Amino acid sequence: xxxxxxxxxxxxxxxxxxxxxxxxxxxxxxxxxxxxxxxxxxxxxxxxxxxxxxxxxxxxxxxxxxxxxxxxxxxxxxxxxxxxxxxxxxxxxxxxxxxxxxxxxxxxxxxxxxxxxxxxxxxxxxxxxxxxxxxxxxxxxxxxxxxxxxxxxxxxxxxxxxxxxxxxxxxxxxxxxxxxxxxxxxxxxxxxxxxxxxxxxxxxxxxxxxxxxxxxxxxxxxxxxxxxxxxxxxxxxxxxxxxxxxxxxxxxxxxxxxxxxxxxxxxxxxxxxxxxxxxxxxxxxxxxxxxxxxxxxxxxxxxxxxxxxxxxxxxxxxxxxxxxxxxxxxxxxxxxxxxxxxxxxxxxxxxxxxxxxxxxxxxxxxxxxxxxxxxxxxxxxxxxxxxxxxxxxxxxxxxxxxxxxxxxxxxxxxxxxxxxxxxxxxxxxxxxxxxxxxxxxxxxxxxxxxxxxxxxxxxxxxxxxxxxxxxxxxxxxxxxxxxxxxxxxxxxxxxxxxxxxxxxxxxxxxxxxxxxxxxxxxxxxxxxxxxxxxxxxxxxxxxxxxxxxxxxxxxxxxxxxxxxxxxxxxxxxxxxxxxxxxxxxxxxxxxxxxxxxxxxxxxxxxxxxxxxxxxxxxxxxxxxxxxxxxxxxxxxxxxxxxxxxxxxxxxxxxxxx
Numbered sequence: 123x124x125x126x127x128x129x130x131x132x133x134x135x136x137x138x139x140x141x142x143x144x145x146x147x148x149x150x151x152x153x154x155x156x157x158x159x160x161x162x163x164x165x166x167x168x169x170x171x172x173x174x175x176x177x178x179x180x181x182x183x184x185x186x187x188x189x190x191x192x193x194x195x196x197x198x199x200x201x202x203x204x205x206x207x208x209x210x211x212x213x214x215x216x217x218x219x220x221x222x223x224x225x226x227x228x229x230x231x232x233x234x235x236x237x238x239x240x241x242x243x244x245x246x247x248x249x250x251x252x253x254x255x256x257x258x259x260x261x262x263x264x265x266x267x268x269x270x271x272x273x274x275x276x277x278x279x280x281x282x283x284x285x286x287x288x289x290x291x292x293x294x295x296x297x298x299x300x301x302x303x304x305x306x307x308x309x310x311x312x313x314x315x316x317x318x319x320x321x322x323x324x325x326x327x328x329x330x331x332x333x334x335x336x337x338x339x340x341x342x343x344x345x346x347x348x349x350x351x352x353x354x355x356x357x358x359x360x361x362x363x364x365x366x367x368x369x370x371x372x373x374x375x376x377x378x379x380x381x382x383x384x385x386x387x388x389x390x391x392x393x394x395x396x397x398x399x400x401x402x403x404x405x406x407x408x409x410x411x412x413x414x415x416x417x418x419x420x421x422x423x424x425x426x427x428x429x430x431x432x433x434x435x436x437x438x439x440x441x442x443x444x445x446x447x448x449x450x451x452x453x454x455x456x457x458x459x460x461x462x463x464x465x466x467x468x469x470x471x472x473x474x475x476x477x478x479x480x481x482x483x484x485x486x487x488x489x490x491x492x493x494x495x496x497x498x499x500x501x502x503x504x505x506x507x508x509x510x511x512x513x514x515x516x517x518x519x520x521x522x523x524x525x526x527x528x529x530x531x532x533x534x535x536x537x538x539x540x541x542x543x544x545x546x547x548x549x550x551x552x553x554x555x556x557x558x559x560x561x562x563x564x565x566x567x568x569x570x571x572x573x574x575x576x577x578x579x580x581x582x583x584x585x586x587x588x589x590x591x592x593x594x595x596x597x598x599x600x601x602x603x604x605x606x607x608x609x610x611x612x613x614x615x616x617x618x619x620x621x622x623x624x625x626x627x628x629x630x631x632x633x634x635x636x637x638x639x640x641x642x643x644x645x646x647x648x649x650x651x652x653x654x655x656x657x658x659x660x661x662x663x664x665x666x667x668x669x670x671x672x673x674x675x676x677x678x679x680x681x682x683x684x685x686x687x688x689x690x691x692x693x694x695x696x697x698x699x700x701x702x703x704x705x706x707x708x709x710x711x712x713x714x715x716x717x718x719x720x721x722x723x724x725x726x727x728x729x730x731x732x733x734x735x736x737x738x739x740x741x742x743x744x745x746x747x748x749x750x751x752x753x754x755x756x757x758x759x760x761x762x763x764x765x766x767x768x769x770x771x772x773x774x775x776x777x778x779x
Contacts, residue, residue, distance in 0.1 A: 123255055123264070124311070124733045124769075125248075126288050127235030129301065133202055134293040136229045140175030142205045142212045150178060150214075151200040151228035157193035169193045171201075178205070179213040197221060200228035218245070232290040233297065252289050259285065267765050268314055269758075272750050278310035285311070303739050312735045316525065316747045317754075318769035319732070321762050323528035324751060327378070330529070334506030335376040336479050341402025345395055348431060352391070359537035360388050366533050367396050367511065371480070377509035380527055382518060383535030384705035385669025386542065389513050392535065393482050394424055396511055401433055401460040405479035409463045410497055412485050414439050415622060419644065420484070421463040428461070438464035438473070441616070469496035477503065483512045515666060519710045524744045525737055536706070544703040545672040549656065549682040549696040558652055558681055559600050565650045566604045566631040570676060572650035574634045575667055577658060593654065594634040605629060610636040637663065646674035656682035656699075657692035661712035664699055691715060713738055733769070 137148040152171030160166050167182040167190060180201060182189065193199070203217030222228055237248045263282040266273075278284065284307035291300065299305040303312070345368075349356065356364070363381060370377035383389045397407040409424075411417035417439060424435040436459035438450045453459035457476030462468060478501035483494060501508030512530070523532055550558060562572050574597060576590040594608040607630035609621040624630040626645050633648075637659075651671045656664060664682070672678040682696055698711045754762050 123259065123285050125237060125252070126311075126734055128238050129236050130233040130291060130295075130297055131202065131236060132293070133230045133234045134232070136200075138175040139171075139173045139178050139212075142176065142178065144205060144207045144212075147202070147204045149200060149202045149229060150205075151198065151222065152178060154193050154195055154197045154199065156195070157190065159190065167193075169199075171199060177211055179208065179210065180217055180219070181213050181215045183216070192221065198228075202234075232292055233295060235289060256286060256289060264768075265764070267761055267768065268310075268317075268750075269754065269761075272313075273310070276306075276309060276313060276746075278306045278313070281310060281314070283307070303736060308734070309743075312740050313743060313747065313750075314765060315732060315735045315769050316740060316743055317750055318765045319735075320525065320528050320744075320747050321751045321755065322766045322770055324755070325762075325766070327529040330378055330507075331375050333376055334374055335509055336403070336405060336505045337374045338371040338399050338403040338405065338479060338509070340404065341399035344398050344402040344431065348395065348398055348427065351427075351430060354539065356391070357388065357535075357537045357539060359383075359535045360392055363392055363533040363535055364395050366531070367392070368399060370531070371396065371399050371509055374506075376507040377511065378530050379511050380523075380530040380532045381511065381513045381535065382523075382532065383513070383515060384538065385515050385666060386673060387515075387535040387538055389484075389515065389535060390420060390423060391427075393484070393511060393513060394427060396480060396482065397424070397461050398428075398431075398433075400480040400509075403479070405477045406454070406457060406459065406475050407461050407480040407482065408468055408475070408478055408497065408500070409461070409482040409484065410468050411463075411465060414441060414465055415618060416484065417463055417465045418619065424461060424463060433460055435459070435461040435463050438462055438467045440465065440467045441614070442467075466493060469493060469500060473500065475500050477501075477505075478508050479505075480509045480511070483510070485514060515669070515705070519706070519713055519741075522713060522737055522741060524748070525741070541675060542672060543675075543677050545651075545668055545678045545680050547668065547680045547682065547700050547703075549684060549700060551686045552654075552683050553686070555683070558683060559597070561679075561681070562597075562632060562650060562652065563601055563604065566601070569647075570650060571625065571628065571630075571645060571648040572632050572652065573648060573667075573670055574632060574652045574654070576634065576636060576654045590634055590636050597632065597634060601632065604631050606632045606634060608634050637667065644673060645670070647676075649674065649676045649678040651678070651680040652683060653680065654683050655685065656696060657684040657688055661695050661698055661708050661715065664695070665705055665708045668699070668703075 131147065133149040135149065137146070137150055139150055139152060142148070142150070150171075150173070152173040154169060155172050155177070156168075156170040158168055160168055164183060167185045169180040169182075171178055171180065178201075199219050199221055201214060201217040201219040203214035205212045205214060235249065235252070236245060237252075239245060239248060259282060264285075266280050266282075268281075273280070279287070287295075287307040288300070288305075288311070291297070296305060300308060367377070367379060370379055381389055381392060383392075393409065397409065400407040409417075409420055411420055418437065421435055421437045428435060436450050436453045438447070438454070442450065450459070450462075451473060454462050455474045455476060462475070467473070481497055481501060483497070498508060498510065518526070562574070565572050574593060576593050590608060590610045594606060597604075598606045607621045607624055609618050609625075613621075621630065621633070625633045625648075628647060648671050651668055653659070653664065653667055659667075668680040671680065680699075682699060684692070684696065688696070694711075695715060698708060702708055702711075751762075754765075
């Protein structure tokens with residue numbers, strides 16, 4: 123019932139064969155005059171039909187003996203397809219057809235639905251199945267679960283009426299409104315689906331609140347000492363978010379909080395303070411990052427900050443040597459490691475925590491749901507569940523966050539540290555590469571450092587990217603006086619680390635890299651970012667890469683090198699980057715250009731695909747959905763359960779993560 127058509131074709135009007143026009147998709151009918159198999163390079167079945175006003179040839183390349191037998195002289199057929207001009211008149215290649223018997227009408231009374239099909243399942247088969255389902259629905263209509271006041275307020279029909287209309291619209295239906303997703307029948311289904319997802323997430327949040335967790339109340343003095351030791355002042359936004367987190371941690375049920383903050387807004391120091399609250403309360407915290415590079419950077423930052431306080435964070439990664447790994451595992455197991463920092467290695471089977479009470483996940487959309495569950499399970503104990511803090515530097519527009527993260531409390535760091543100058547961004551065609559190289563030379567001569575980012579590691583015949591290794595060779599020759607380094611994802615971790623350390627220390631002036639440096643790498647002296655093939659990257663990724671510069675006092679620049687000619691989408695994307703440094707503006711435009719699935723990484727997050735709703739198109743309904751959810755939850759909890767079951771079944775929503 124909820125497998126709605128992708129589009130519709132009008133087969134309610136019959137076109138005379140004498141009135142056909144080239145390129146016209148239409149319904150025709152005629153009597154078979156001739157059917158023959160010919161060999162013209164390949165086997166063709168040609169069927170000539172006539173309706174008295176003209177003739178048409180039906181051409182089939184794939185056909186069976188049974189099909190051949192169907193087209194007997196004198197049989198009447200109706201066909202739908204595209205009329206093409208051929209040497210002998212008009213023809214249709216592989217039209218949809220059916221035999222007409224007796225006084226059976228050639229045209230349909232309703233518009234013909236075209237469904238999303240899979241290989242081996244023909245449109246006719248799906249239409250037949252939906253016909254059966256509609257007949258069953260007529261005798262046993264689905265329960266109307268939306269309260270009458272909501273359907274009246276929305277001015278939408280009952281569920282059964284809406285379903286029937288969308289599967290078999292009448293000939294005079296407003297197809298444009300349906301295709302735009304604005305028809306009242308669609309609105310009826312979209313609203314209930316959004317409501318089901320929202321109530322499901324809210325229910326998970328309530329369940330989490332009924333779970334127990336250890337209240338972490340003892341870290342205040344440690345945090346005050348730490349903040350006083352920082353070489354910079356916290357922004358008002360950081361202070362507000364820290365207060366929200368600490369209030370959550372002091373409660374005896376698990377915190378589930380999402381921190382959104384633009385590139386460079388200072389999320390790491392906020393996470394560090396949350397970890398101090400755990401350590402001060404005598405329990406453990408774990409921080410998981412998606413790449414070794416980012417995890418190791420967190421470990422270095424935390425070590426520098428915390429060692430004066432007598433706290434030594436422990437590092438755990440897949441690439442550690444056996445002895446170092448054994449030592450880390452032992453420290454985590456006996457509790458002497460108050461803070462464990464690492465990658466996916468943290469949730470592997472052999473890792474045992476003494477008392478894990480806080481889990482911090484950085485760049486949370488990079489992890490699959492199962493991975494987050496696995497880490498959370500490490501902290502389940504007699505005292506309950508661990509607190510969870512998830513962070514993202516990909517800001518999510520408010521209406522989208524409302525729908526996708528209704529089970530999380532959200533904190534936003536919407537202020538950059540003082541003294542940060544916006545990065546100036548320009549888009550340059552690759553024909554001006556020599557000018558860009560000269561710009562790199564000038565920046566390095568002035569004592570600054572630069573990144574040169576390439577999307578792929580080696581030449582690909584399919585995607586004509588500049589490869590990092592080829593760029594490294596070229597730039598090393600073009601800039602003999604500049605110390606050039608190379609970092610990419612296929613290097614061993616130790617090699618990568620060596621390259622990044624050298625860049626951080628300033629012994630490398632120009633770092634040629636793939637997008638492994640997209641998140642978290644912090645080199646204040648880097649003031650120039652060159653991005654190759656920028657037209658092929660998503661807005662959020664470009665914004666993340668741009669965020670690697672502009673961290674010091676010098677005015678920084680980002681050069682987007684592109685291959686002309688630019689398509690309209692790529693042109694729009696690069697224009698957004700040129701015009702705005704605000705991650706929330708960039709995220710909103712990215713959402714509009716790419717859609718919510720890619721922005722949220724739904725394949726990884728476990729967010730279900732919507733059957734009918736479209737988060738981007740229907741976001742404006744979310745405030746009304748929230749109000750309806752609250753009213754149904756209070757008045758009719760049983761109805762809420764039925765709506766969730768109708769749309770989500772008994773799907774496991776990984777509510778604890």
